[in-house]
Amino acid sequence: MGQLKSSLAKGFSISLLMGSSLLLSAGAWAESITDIAGRQVELPKKVDRILLGEGRLIYAVALLEGDKPLSRIAGWQGDFRKLDPHTYARYKEKFPEIDKIPLIGNTTAESVSAEKVLTLNPDVAIFGLSGHGPGRSSELVTQLEKAGVPVVFIDFRTSPLKNTVPSMRILGKALHREAEAERYIKFYEDNVAKITDVTKTIPEDKKPKVFIELKAATSDECCGTAGNGNMGDFIDLAGGINIAKGLLPGALGTVNLEKIIATNPDVYIATGARAANAPGLGIKLGLMCLTKLLVIA
Known part of the structure; x- marks a missing residue:
């Protein structure tokens, strides 16, 4: 008799647990x-x-x-x-x-x-x-x-x-x-429309060829870049031609330096995210550099 009561109690507890789970799944x-x-x-x-x-x-x-x-x-x-x-x-x-x-x-x-x-x-x-x-x-x-x-x-x-x-x-x-x-x-x-309203009018033969190097100068390997996706998307948006787009199968990868030189980009962009006082190689935030303004008529 005691074993029967114990079994009934366990069954009741399980039923309550299942019932509460069903209520939770229905209402949560x-x-x-x-x-x-x-x-x-x-x-x-x-x-x-x-x-x-x-x-x-x-x-x-x-x-x-x-x-x-x-x-x-x-x-x-x-x-x-x-x-x-x-x-x-x-x-x-x-x-x-x-x-x-x-x-x-x-x-x-x-x-x-x-x-x-x-x-x-x-x-x-x-x-x-x-x-x-x-x-x-x-x-x-x-x-x-x-x-x-x-x-x-x-x-x-x-x-x-x-x-x-x-x-x-x-x-x-x-x-x-x-x-x-x-x-x-x-x-x-x-804000994207403010850019594309201008860049969509640029003829294809007037667009500059662009190469973007990601995490520039942080290693001996050259050159990490973006192809179909990632930062490469923004080159297209801004009215440029991303030279890595036809060289990489995916969003990110490496392009040989000789290939970059042979392609002769009009614009080179170096990216980095190292703090201004960080030791070692790499582009530091706040770096002063000479800039060349590119005007697209």
Whole structure:
């Protein structure tokens, strides 16, 4: 008889648990969206804790969060602190609590700790389509989804011209900041139009040939650049011809120096993100240099 009571009690408890789970699944989700990777994601009605697969995704999140850009960040990678120290320092001046945000990894997808991530109890995880954080095939995505944490992919890196607007709209929905997202999108599109209204009238044979070197002079290897995507998109937008576009199969890669010289670009752009007082090689922020103005008639 005691065993029967125990079995009934266990069955009742399980029924209650299943019932509460069904109620949770029916009432806890706001809507279903398609993220930038084409995945269907169920979004929670309430988001208090946001996990960022890359710390530098805060640039986009901050556009939507107003005066408290860090208040809902539950954790992020260490790339923001290590790879963009000058911007991190500016944030720290105004938001000293930034140092207290838990780190889930260093600057690579491999460094991310799944155990650490799950202890942070995020309501939603925001990952980049490419970059330094976990990607679509990451085991972490599966683990988070099994734990009931929706994972949303956005992209400002691989195809920024194509994906910035939809990514901001997705981010706005995921964080329940849709009005803020739409305001930014209008600002973005209005300013892009100011450029394209001019550059769309430039004849193809009048456009300058451009080569952009990414992270210039930071290593002996030459020359890292952007082809079909990334910063290469902005060369096209600005009325130039990106010479790497026909030389690289994807968004990023390396072009041989001899090939660049043979192509004879009209404009060379060197990019870098090292702090002005950083030791070693590389383009420093605030570097004084001679400039040649290019006027496109």
